[in-house]
Amino acid sequence: MKQTSSRTMLDNVHLKYSRQREWLLDLLKEQKTPITIEQLDELVRSRKLSINLSTIYRILDAFLKHDLIEKTFNIQMQSYVIELKHSHHRHYLICLDCQKMIPINHCPMHNIVEEIEKEQNFHVSAHQLEIYGYCSACIKNH
Amino acid sequence: MKQTSSRTMLDNVHLKYSRQREWLLDLLKEQKTPITIEQLDELVRSRKLSINLSTIYRILDAFLKHDLIEKTFNIQMQSYVIELKHSHHRHYLICLDCQKMIPINHCPMHNIVEEIEKEQNFHVSAHQLEIYGYCSACIKNH
DNA sequence: AATGCAAATGCGAATCATTTGCATTTTTAG
């Protein structure tokens, strides 16, 4: 299936077009797992795209505010990671050895959230979950 | 039940005693929910205890390394929070309005972790979970 | 109680990611 053009995506969330925004969106689309801002910046350089770092920050803020991306904190890497927002949100298994982030297909929190809402008189509107350990490739080293 | 003295706790994990370490441990024991390093520093000042901020950082690093505390990242507050390590680890419901952190008594991840280990060929060694929403007091404002 | 040594602390400076102010450039609307 063909994906929506970055131009259209910006349009859809009422963000003005700019070269830099399109580039970043395109780069984010390529990613299979979340990346840090630093990695994104390196990616920009490696493609000879030249976007000022402060602009990257500003654009990511705008993307976040307009729900184009998700920003979570990866304790393992001690930094934020960014990913394009998917139709349903994802969680990851994070390898403590090779740092790989493996997406979990269906969010295991559904039932848990329901339970909590019933039992605790708390309205759940979001959650963050990461699972740390060793992936199949690295498991043998431990 | 009477709790272990800070002195003994330090001893148990083979950390040398110092005034500052005892003070911090005492302060952490008082807390019912995690606090930021900044809050801890303020607490130190308000008790006229005087511990240099860089020392606080160093001591917390030592506590972490020796498993006296847990350090997690609270996305809502955009900073790390610290708590004394409990016999079994906790997760929190975090109110997006008043920022209160309400501990969940039993960790809902047990079954999920087992499932993942079976299905994914991934060895789980830790996880981080926070649930964001509105507590009973703040729910009416939303 | 005094001494010596290793480890911990205080202090100021350095570092590093992120943010900000402002001049310049780009985008969009007319």
Add this chain to the structure above:
DNA sequence: CTAAAAATGCAAATGATTCGCATTTGCATT
């Protein structure tokens, strides 16, 4: 094509965390 508004680049500021080094502390030994 032009003008106004918004976005970007650049350099400097900020703020949390870390570091180096001189001083102090805790503790074992005398």
